[in-house]
Amino acid sequence: MSHIELVLWAGLAIGLVFGACGQVTGFCLQRGLVQHWSDTGGHKLQAFALALAVALLGTQALAYLGMVDLGQSLYLMPRYSWLLLPLGGMMFGYGMGLANGCGARALVLLGSGNLRSLVVLLCLGISAYMTLTGVLGPVRMALAESTTLSPALLTVPAGWPRTLVVLIAATALLAFALRRSTVHEVADAGHAAAQTGRFTDLAGGLIIGLLVVAGWFVTGWLGNDDFEPLPVISLTFVAPVGDVIQYAMLATGMSLRFGIAVVAGVVLGSLLLTMLRREYRLQGFDAPHQMLRYILGGSLMGAGGALALGCSIGQGLTGLSTLSFSSMISALAILAGARMAWSHWHRKTLQGSA
Amino acid sequence: MSSNTDHALLLSSKRRQILGLAGAGLLGLLAPHTVLSAPVWRQLEAARNSVGNATVLEEGLHLTLHLVAEDGSSVPLGIKSNALDNTSIKRLEIFAPANPTAEVAVFEFGPDIKTINLATRIRLSESQTVVAVAHTEDGRAIVAERPVRVTVSGCVAPAQSDPSAEMQARVRVPKSWSADTPSEVLTMISHPMVTGLAEDASGNRPPARIIETFQATLNGQPLLRARYFRSLAANPYLKFDLTPSQEGELQFQWVEDTGRTVKHSEPLRLA
Numbered sequence: 001m002s003h004i005e006l007v008l009w010a011g012l013a014i015g016l017v018f019g020a021c022g023q024v025t026g027f028c029l030q031r032g033l034v035q036h037w038s039d040t041g042g043h044k045l046q047a048f049a050l051a052l053a054v055a056l057l058g059t060q061a062l063a064y065l066g067m068v069d070l071g072q073s074l075y076l077m078p079r080y081s082w083l084l085l086p087l088g089g090m091m092f093g094y095g096m097g098l099a100n101g102c103g104a105r106a107l108v109l110l111g112s113g114n115l116r117s118l119v120v121l122l123c124l125g126i127s128a129y130m131t132l133t134g135v136l137g138p139v140r141m142a143l144a145e146s147t148t149l150s151p152a153l154l155t156v157p158a159g160w161p162r163t164l165v166v167l168i169a170a171t172a173l174l175a176f177a178l179r180r181s182t183v184h185e186v187a188d189a190g191h192a193a194a195q196t197g198r199f200t201d202l203a204g205g206l207i208i209g210l211l212v213v214a215g216w217f218v219t220g221w222l223g224n225d226d227f228e229p230l231p232v233i234s235l236t237f238v239a240p241v242g243d244v245i246q247y248a249m250l251a252t253g254m255s256l257r258f259g260i261a262v263v264a265g266v267v268l269g270s271l272l273l274t275m276l277r278r279e280y281r282l283q284g285f286d287a288p289h290q291m292l293r294y295i296l297g298g299s300l301m302g303a304g305g306a307l308a309l310g311c312s313i314g315q316g317l318t319g320l321s322t323l324s325f326s327s328m329i330s331a332l333a334i335l336a337g338a339r340m341a342w343s344h345w346h347r348k349t350l351q352g353s354a
Numbered sequence: 355m356s357s358n359t360d361h362a363l364l365l366s367s368k369r370r371q372i373l374g375l376a377g378a379g380l381l382g383l384l385a386p387h388t389v390l391s392a393p394v395w396r397q398l399e400a401a402r403n404s405v406g407n408a409t410v411l412e413e414g415l416h417l418t419l420h421l422v423a424e425d426g427s428s429v430p431l432g433i434k435s436n437a438l439d440n441t442s443i444k445r446l447e448i449f450a451p452a453n454p455t456a457e458v459a460v461f462e463f464g465p466d467i468k469t470i471n472l473a474t475r476i477r478l479s480e481s482q483t484v485v486a487v488a489h490t491e492d493g494r495a496i497v498a499e500r501p502v503r504v505t506v507s508g509c510v511a512p513a514q515s516d517p518s519a520e521m522q523a524r525v526r527v528p529k530s531w532s533a534d535t536p537s538e539v540l541t542m543i544s545h546p547m548v549t550g551l552a553e554d555a556s557g558n559r560p561p562a563r564i565i566e567t568f569q570a571t572l573n574g575q576p577l578l579r580a581r582y583f584r585s586l587a588a589n590p591y592l593k594f595d596l597t598p599s600q601e602g603e604l605q606f607q608w609v610e611d612t613g614r615t616v617k618h619s620e621p622l623r624l625a
Binding site for chain 2: 132133137141226227228246250252253254255
């Protein structure tokens with residue numbers, strides 16, 4: 001088996017675990033943020049913090065051991081746009097608020113029969129590639145060129161500073177993650193998904209964090225080859241969603257990538273678990289204006305994610321696990337955008353289901 | 355009544371027009387792609403010169419190239435000969451017609467290269483049709499083309515390279531070879547292949563500097579000779595099939611346009 005095939009199969013396996021875990025634990029940053037801001041109780045944000053802590057520790061360990069060269073990754077590229085990263089992040093965060101969940105969550109929900117997620121994913125994938133290589137591509141490139149930054153420092157310097165930052169950040173995240181929510185979890189009116197307990201939430205966070213590390217390991221170490229190098233990447237769900245749509249249409253002139261295998265795995269993994277638990281249920285939109293909201297949400301996530309070089313998982317977990325400063329910008333902007341959406345649509349977000 | 359009949363007649367002729375157009379369109383879709391578009395190689399002087407007066411075949415050479423390449427600086431290209439009568443190819447030229455330098459690479463093959471199954475990486479400045487011209491032993495020219503869409507130009511992206519890590523050769527060969535069976539040889543040399551068109555971080559344009567030639571020999575006999583141009587991607591990579599006729603020593607040599615040379619050898623043991 002060539003290293004390329006190995007990476008693809010491993011990506012599928014990672015996706016399957018992600019999908020199954022997402023389906024069982026309901027891991028979701030958006031849900032966590034809403035729980036936190038609306039003070040409705042629940043531990044989804046703690047789960048995300050745990051995922052980030054695990055991803056950070058594991059990824060930095062791989063880098064420290066010299067097994068993965070993070071410098072090859074997208075998050076540590078020497079040039080980026082000081083305008084497009086935060087702008088894209090805010091667009092993504094706002095879209096995530098509108099669509100009640102990010103691309104990864106939509107993939108998991110799709111596996112359980114949620115057709116609203118299908119609409120979100122199609123809009124996400126198409127608008128992402130519209131921004132990357134499509135009609136919006138030239139605009140993006142022109143803006144990027146005129147707002148490029150080539151900073152001297154891309155991340156915390158290696159050695160003691162980095163070790164210190166990793167340990168402090170991981171400790172703070174773990175401390176938050178293990179905090180019990182004092183507010184008893186309120187059942188959202190009209191909310192279809194079952195409430196998950198604290199243990200389930202945290203288990204989900206742990207597994208997702210480990211999957212981020214697994215992604216780096218697969219592409220950075222298993223897939224390492226001087227002659228036919230593969231991009232060093234981990235979990236991200238903006239471009240890969242677009243890749244899946246493109247591959248379905250252009251397979252005769254395009255080859256499979258790690259991201260495509262992961263996305264396929266997530267949907268399959270979620271589908272398998274849903275069938276096993278007999279929870280498969282076709283769901284659609286209740287009203288046209290809800291559909292429009294989700295279309296806008298998906299489109300903002302796709303275009304924003306393309307500009308910000310990632311999504312809630314892509315930058316929020318994978319990017320931050322490299323300790324890149326540009327990822328911190330994107331991640332903060334995503335949170336800001338999500339917050340804006342929450343304050344505009346506060347009541348609707350609480351009542352609406354994904 | 356008559357207006358109704360006129361109306362009906364008008365509709366029916368319009369319907370026929372539409373049907374006719376649709377039928378022509380469908381036929382156009384069904385017709386082979388090469389019939390629809392004029393061959394690109396005829397518009398490129400270098401390709402025409404290469405072909406010269408030879409009989410042109412449009413079958414027998416297959417190019418593997420993604421339809422869309424987001425990053426034009428390193429586009430994988432595969433070239434395979436699938437001629438049924440095993441016409442032996444002696445010379446192969448690759449062109450990227452829209453690049454500042456249209457020539458990408460020229461290969462000459464010795465007798466032990468019995469099957470053409472090359473892989474390399476090229477630079478593309480913009481969307482274009484990549485052309486390959488293969489010359490057979492019996493004087494014919496096989497032409498193959500494949501279009502590719504390029505989003506970001508590959509010729510102006512600044513190269514990030516470490517001068518101390520340059521000119522390092524890497525070769526992968528099978529541990530044991532079977533006589534008369536083709537096996538893969540992978541070769542690569544770390545080199546930025548400076549185009550002379552890219553601006554570095556300080557706004558300077560470093561002058562062009564590339565690996566100009568690559569040569570592989572077996573016991574001194576030439577297997578493959580290549581001329582590289584700046585349209586080849588950085589860290590020139592070449593994979594080819596070798597059907598060895600004897601045991602011995604494989605020698606590889608890369609020469610930069612400044613004269614710097616790197617050599618590498620590997621033993622070849624027949625099983």
